[in-house]
Amino acid sequence: MAEKLLTVSHLNKNYGKKEVLHDINFSVDKGSVTVILGPSGSGKSTMIRCLNGLEDFHSGQIDFKGQVIQPGFKKWQPIRQNIGMVFQSYDLFPNRTVIDNILLGPLKVQKRSHEEALAQARQLLKEVQLTEYENVYPRQLSGGQKQRIAIVRALELNPEFILFDEVTASLDPEMVRGVLDVMLQLAQRKMTMIVVTHEMNFAKQIADNVIFLEDGKIIEKSVGRQFFDQPKTERAKEFLNSMD
Numbered sequence: 270m271a272e273k274l275l276t277v278s279h280l281n282k283n284y285g286k287k288e289v290l291h292d293i294n295f296s297v298d299k300g301s302v303t304v305i306l307g308p309s310g311s312g313k314s315t316m317i318r319c320l321n322g323l324e325d326f327h328s329g330q331i332d333f334k335g336q337v338i339q340p341g342f343k344k345w346q347p348i349r350q351n352i353g354m355v356f357q358s359y360d361l362f363p364n365r366t367v368i369d370n371i372l373l374g375p376l377k378v379q380k381r382s383h384e385e386a387l388a389q390a391r392q393l394l395k396e397v398q399l400t401e402y403e404n405v406y407p408r409q410l411s412g413g414q415k416q417r418i419a420i421v422r423a424l425e426l427n428p429e430f431i432l433f434d435e436v437t438a439s440l441d442p443e444m445v446r447g448v449l450d451v452m453l454q455l456a457q458r459k460m461t462m463i464v465v466t467h468e469m470n471f472a473k474q475i476a477d478n479v480i481f482l483e484d485g486k487i488i489e490k491s492v493g494r495q496f497f498d499q500p501k502t503e504r505a506k507e508f509l510n511s512m513d
């Protein structure tokens with residue numbers, strides 16, 4: 270049996286009186302890719318943000334490798350060090366070079382040696398084909414390059430898993446492929462990933478598990494390509510048709 274990295278049980282979240290996540294249950298195996306799909310406003314980002322403590326939740330729990338996280342949990346800091354996150358907006362520090370952006374976390378937070386952290390950063394930059402961009406500023410990069418740097422920055426922390434929230438949504442079409450290819454490589458290397466995306470072909474390629482959300486509820490959970498080839502619910506069928 271695969272090792273469970275994360276188990277979410279009966280999670281509920283409200284914004285004011287509005288319930289945005291309702292009785293969310295799922296688990297993530299180490300080395301697997303979980304793709305979260307659903308229309309805009311269905312709660313995908315909120316769910317992702319609950320998983321690394323950017324949002325609190327109202328009931329239920331998250332079990333992260335035996336550490337139980339319940340509403341009001343305050344000790345996110347050490348856990349968050351094991352969770353990578355890449356957002357739609359690149360959120361690199363504009364006044365720092367690429368290499369400084371990548372090294373900030375490992376040096377300041379993880380207290381690693383400069384030499385060791387730099388060696389890893391250079392290896393990662395090579396893997397995303399951005400070796401020669403070490404000393405440039407984010408504004409000198411294309412959107413696709415910025416997202417590849419944001420992925421490197423997440424990887425440099427050697428996280429247990431990485432959350433990706435629509436990381437190609439603001440990219441020009443010609444930039445999307447390069448970013449998706451980096452994510453496919455990570456999946457092949459068995460990085461545990463939770464991925465929100467609207468790129469259906471990519472989702473079909475990369476998903477070990479699919480969670481389909483609507484109105485804050487999990488409508489469908491599937492394994493592998495099943496969601497795309499044989500959706501179980503009418504809502505999933507309609508969603509897939511709308512994405513063509």
Ligand code: ADP
Nearest residue numbers: 284285289307308309310311312313314315316
């Ligand atoms: P998705 O990522 O699937 O588009 P979100 O998680 O961003 O959905 O949003 C889910 C619901 O929660 C939406 O109805 C949205 O308007 C609402 N929402 C998101 N963030 C906030 C917030 N900070 N305050 C109030 N409502 C919010």
Ligand code: MG
Nearest residue numbers: 313314315435
């Ligand atoms: Mg979102």
